[in-house]
Amino acid sequence: MISAEHITVTRSGRKLLDNVGIDLEAGKFTVVIGPNGAGKSTLMKVLSGEMKPDSGLVTYYGTDVELCQPVDLAKRRAVLPQATQLAFPFTALEIARMGAVAQGALNPTEQARQALSRVGLRGFESRPYPSLSGGEQQRVQFARVLAQVPQPVADGVPRALFLDEPTASLDLGHQISVLEIARDFASAGGMVLAILHDLNLAAEFADHLVVLNHGRVVAEGACAETVNDEIISSVYGIAGAVGRLPAAHIPYVLPQSRHR
Amino acid sequence: MMKALAMPFRPAADGDRTRQGAVMLGLLAVLLLAACLLSLGIGPTGVGLRDLWAYATGHGDSLTTRERVILEAVRLPRTALGLLVGAGLAVSGAMMQGLFRNPLADPGIVGVTSGAGLAAVAAIVLGNSILAPVAMLLGNQFLPLMAFFGGLFNTCMLYVIATRDGRTSTTALILCGIAIGALAAALMGLLIVMADDRQLRDITFWSLGSLGGATFGRVMSILPFIAIVLAIIPFVARGLDALILGDAAAFHMGIPVQRLKKVVIVAVAAACGSTVAVAGSIGFVGIVVPHLLRLTIGPSHRFLLPGSALGGGALLLIADCVARTVAAPAELPIGVVTALFGAPVFLFLLLGKNGISLRDMP
Numbered sequence: 001m002i003s004a005e006h007i008t009v010t011r012s013g014r015k016l017l018d019n020v021g022i023d024l025e026a027g028k029f030t031v032v033i034g035p036n037g038a039g040k041s042t043l044m045k046v047l048s049g050e051m052k053p054d055s056g057l058v059t060y061y062g063t064d065v066e067l068c069q070p071v072d073l074a075k076r077r078a079v080l081p082q083a084t085q086l087a088f089p090f091t092a093l094e095i096a097r098m099g100a101v102a103q104g105a106l107n108p109t110e111q112a113r114q115a116l117s118r119v120g121l122r123g124f125e126s127r128p129y130p131s132l133s134g135g136e137q138q139r140v141q142f143a144r145v146l147a148q149v150p151q152p153v154a155d156g157v158p159r160a161l162f163l164d165e166p167t168a169s170l171d172l173g174h175q176i177s178v179l180e181i182a183r184d185f186a187s188a189g190g191m192v193l194a195i196l197h198d199l200n201l202a203a204e205f206a207d208h209l210v211v212l213n214h215g216r217v218v219a220e221g222a223c224a225e226t227v228n229d230e231i232i233s234s235v236y237g238i239a240g241a242v243g244r245l246p247a248a249h250i251p252y253v254l255p256q257s258r259h260r
Numbered sequence: 261m262m263k264a265l266a267m268p269f270r271p272a273a274d275g276d277r278t279r280q281g282a283v284m285l286g287l288l289a290v291l292l293l294a295a296c297l298l299s300l301g302i303g304p305t306g307v308g309l310r311d312l313w314a315y316a317t318g319h320g321d322s323l324t325t326r327e328r329v330i331l332e333a334v335r336l337p338r339t340a341l342g343l344l345v346g347a348g349l350a351v352s353g354a355m356m357q358g359l360f361r362n363p364l365a366d367p368g369i370v371g372v373t374s375g376a377g378l379a380a381v382a383a384i385v386l387g388n389s390i391l392a393p394v395a396m397l398l399g400n401q402f403l404p405l406m407a408f409f410g411g412l413f414n415t416c417m418l419y420v421i422a423t424r425d426g427r428t429s430t431t432a433l434i435l436c437g438i439a440i441g442a443l444a445a446a447l448m449g450l451l452i453v454m455a456d457d458r459q460l461r462d463i464t465f466w467s468l469g470s471l472g473g474a475t476f477g478r479v480m481s482i483l484p485f486i487a488i489v490l491a492i493i494p495f496v497a498r499g500l501d502a503l504i505l506g507d508a509a510a511f512h513m514g515i516p517v518q519r520l521k522k523v524v525i526v527a528v529a530a531a532c533g534s535t536v537a538v539a540g541s542i543g544f545v546g547i548v549v550p551h552l553l554r555l556t557i558g559p560s561h562r563f564l565l566p567g568s569a570l571g572g573g574a575l576l577l578i579a580d581c582v583a584r585t586v587a588a589p590a591e592l593p594i595g596v597v598t599a600l601f602g603a604p605v606f607l608f609l610l611l612g613k614n615g616i617s618l619r620d621m622p
Contacts, residue, residue, distance in 0.1 A: 050508050074514025081509055087361055088504050093275030098502055102513035107275055125275025148513065204409035 001025055002077070002160055002191060007040075007046055007056035009215075016042045017053070018215040026158035029186040030193045031202045034212035034235055040084075040195045041164055043212065047193065048079050048162050061157070074102045077160035077191075078148035080141055082168060086129050092116060092140045093193040099147035108147075115147035116140070118181060120174070134169040142178060144168065152190030160191040167201060176255055180204045203227050204256040211235060281563030284556060288570035292343075295577035297538040299339040302581055305330055342580045343573040345471070345535045346487045346545060350572020351489055352531035353546020354553075354564050356415075358500035359524045360423070360433060363554070366547035367532040369435055371440030372414045374527075374545070377466050378444040378451075379410025381505065384462050385451045395568035400481035404481050408533030414440055415529050419521075469595030471580050479536045485534035489527045490569055496524055496563040542595045544602025545572050551609055 002024040009017040017039045020100060024030055024047070044052035047058060049065040058065040060076060078099065090229050096115050100108035116125060119139040129137060142163075149159040161182055167175035175198070183205055186192045196202045203223045211219040211226055213235045219226045235237035246252050284619040300310035307327045314322050315331055323331075349367075356365045356372075367373050383406040387395045395402045417440070422432040452463060465473070500518040511517050523616035535542070549571045550564060557563050576594070579601065 007563075019478060045508075048512060069514075070511055070516050071514035074512065077512075079509070079512040081506070081512075082503055086504060087555070090501075090504070090559055091275040091277070094277070094558065094560055095505075098505070098513060101498060102502070109278070125597055127275070252272065 002047060002058075002060050004043075004047055004058045005056055005129060007043070007053045007058070009042055009046065009051070009053050015215050017046070020212075020215070020217055021055075022210060022217070024148070024160060024191040024193055025208075026153075027186055027189050027205040027228065028043060028190075028191065029183055029205055030208045030210065031206035032193065032195050032210045032212055033197070033199060033202050038212040039215040040212055042164035042215075044162055044164055044193065044195060046064060048077060048081075049073050068086055071113065075104070075154075075159075076149075076157070077162060078145040079162040080101075080145045080166055082164050083138065084141055089128040089130055091125065092121060092127050092132065092136075092143075093139050095129055096143040096147050098132060100150075102148050103150070105147070105150075107158075111147050111150055112143070115143040115150070116144055119143045120177065135171060135174060138166070138169050139174065139178070146181070148189070149185075152185045152188040158190050160193065161185055163192070163194040165195050165197065167196065167198060173251070199227060199232070200254060200256060220238070273354060273423045275562075277558045277560070278574055281557045281567070283343070284553070285563060285567055285570065288567055288574065292570045292574040292577075294341055295574040295581075296343065298576045298581050299342060300331065300335050303330070303335065303584060306499055307331060307335075334474075336474045337479050338471050338580070339577065340476075340479045342471050343473040344479065344482055345542065346572040346574070346576025348482070348486045348489060348531035348535045348570040348572075349542060349545040349576070350474065350549040350568035351493070351565055352528045352535075353498070353572075354550035354568040355500065355531075356528050356546070358503060359419075359521060359528070361504055361506075362433060362455065363546070363551060365433060366544070367528065368543040368546060369413070369540065370418055370437035372411050372418070372532050373529065373536055373541045374441045374444035375414030376407040376411035376533040377541050378448055379405040379413075379533070380466055380537050381448050381451050381463050382406065382410075382457050382465075384454045400477070403536035404485065404534045407537035408530055411533035411536070411544060412526065412529035415525050415532075419525065436493045438564070465593075466536070466540040467595075468593035469542035469598075470583075470591075470593050471539055471576075472591060478539045482534040485530045489531045492527055493565045493569070496520060496527075497565055499567075500524070500561040501559075508575060526612050540593075540595060542576070542598050544598050544606060545575060547607050548602045548609075549575055552605075609622070 003022065005021045007017050007020045008015065011164060020039070020043060022043065023109065032043065034040050042051065046053050049068065052066070060068060060073070065073070091093060093109070093112050093116065096112035097108050099115070099133050100111035105111045113125065119135065119142050121139055121143060124136065129140060145161065149161060152159055163182060166178050166182070166245065170178060179201060182192045186207070204221050208221050209226045210217055210221065211231060218235060227241060227242060230243045232242055297309065297312070299310040307330050311323055311327055312331065316327070353366050356367055357363050380403060383391060383395070383403050387402065398405050418433065418436055421436050451458065455463060461510050499510065499515045502513045502515045502521065503517070507517050553564055553567045553571060557567065578593050579597045583594045583597045586592060
């Protein structure tokens with residue numbers, strides 16, 4: 001289990017995170033939602049070991065993250081960043097291969113190929129990264145992350161996927177397929193933490209939903225308890241939007257209805 | 261031409277350029293060997309490749325003493341020096357471009373060379389006066405170490421000024437290089453006023469670059485610096501690859517980012533400073549060689565860095581052969597030759613489709 005307790009981060013006199021605690025459990029898909037500037041990305045940086053909180057403790061199976069070497073952390077969790085631009089023309093395969101190398105794969109090139117085909121980019125191996133569209137670049141990065149933690153559980157220890165807005169530049173179909181891969185990862189015993197802006201996707205995929213606002217956890221639990229009018233209107237300022245159909249003249253698309 | 265050059269090296273359909281990288285290293289090794297033979301075997305004195313062959317196969321008795329001296333005491337150290345200097349320049353260029361995540365970061369363009377050159381000139385002019393105690397302390401390594409610290413100081417300063425939140429702005433990098441270069445030129449002007457005739461000649465030599473003064477002493481004084489830089493290549497290649505994706509992503513992939521950066525900064529300063537100390541400032545090798553390699557085998561440092569070492573050595577030896585022969589018996593400064601070749605290639609790269617796209621610059 002990866003957990004954070006009493007995390008506080010202050011930057012320029014502003015509390016980005018204020019006494020936040022979160023537990024990532026094996027087999028669970030945890031989703032963090034909240035408005036811009038709520039502290040979601042900061043929380044992910046603290047959990048991944050990238051940022052040192054001003055106070056509070058992050059532990060990986062009881063070990064303080066400060067005491068872990070980067071190379072050991074890299075075998076336990078992989079992080080998908082928001083959009084990444086490169087000034088050097090690596091191919092899609094070479095990017096994905098970096099993830100496989102990071103976890104010490106014996107045949108990194110083969111693992112990179114598998115990861116690319118898992119995200120639907122078979123045939124894109126030789127494409128230079130800068131020539132890909134934003135959505136394709138994002139999926140190449142996702143392949144890199146999958147190549148870094150190919151097994152949800154290895155040596156009896158669950159691995160973690162940290163996804164910072166994984167659906168940001170993707171079309172509807174790919175938004176769902178990326179989150180389905182993440183959900184399969186969790187179902188197979190891994191841990192997933194994702195930051196999402198789309199509340200419909202969050203409600204569909206989250207086993208555990210955390211609502212952040214102004215650096216604090218304002219609600220957490222199953223979606224049925226957390227996505228309600230009271231919380232959504234207090235956090236986002238949008239009232240009366242949960243579970244109601246829009247006016248008759250506006251068509252609407254609810255991807256989660258595909259399962260009915 | 262550049263396109264034709266890159267054609268056989270288009271990424272294989274499966275996106276894996278490992279084989280191309282290995283083939284390229286082999287080709288460069290052959291090229292370097294040929295360049296070494298050329299450098300040993302040509303010159304205005306009439307000692308040619310045939311004499312070299314006789315010497316190498318143990319039939320040296322057929323050579324006159326003079327011919328043997330030319331081979332052993334003139335051409336051999338000069339070739340060894342050219343090899344080390346070329347390798348050092350190209351590898352420090354490639355490492356710096358990786359560190360700054362920017363294909364325009366060349367030690368010459370961003371002012372690291374001028375910092376090292378200034379320190380070297382200071383060592384020449386002030387070595388008998390203010391800096392005499394330091395000169396005593398460092399002995400034979402006084403000049404290379406001074407140049408090393410000059411280069412190190414400038415690299416650190418550049419990094420602090422031009423890098424914000426782990427991203428280096430090209431504009432800040434280049435502007436910073438211009439300012440540092442101007443400052444170094446001004447301070448060098450002050451030193452020139454203080455210099456005597458012999459020192460002035462040395463200073464002219466630094467500013468244009470030359471392998472002319474090659475001795476085994478010089479070879480030995482730069483050998484440890486270049487050997488260390490070449491020896492760390494296998495340990496930094498993967499980290500520099502990961503660093504291209506950003507500091508955070510590199511950390512997530514298990515790279516100790518701060519430690520890597522410190523090692524690379526010191527390595528760049530060591531390679532750059534020591535080469536300036538023995539051969540003066542020689543431009544464009546550090547940007548042209550890595551860039552041509554990236555066009556053919558891709559940006560991955562596991563082939564780029566060793567390839568730069570081989571290609572840089574070969575390019576500098578060939579340039580030195582040109583410098584020695586075109587105006588024989590006079591000799592051109594090698595910096596003039598590399599600039600005459602490198603500057604147009606650099607401009608072509610800025611222009612070309614395959615080259616450095618200014619739009620992609622951060």
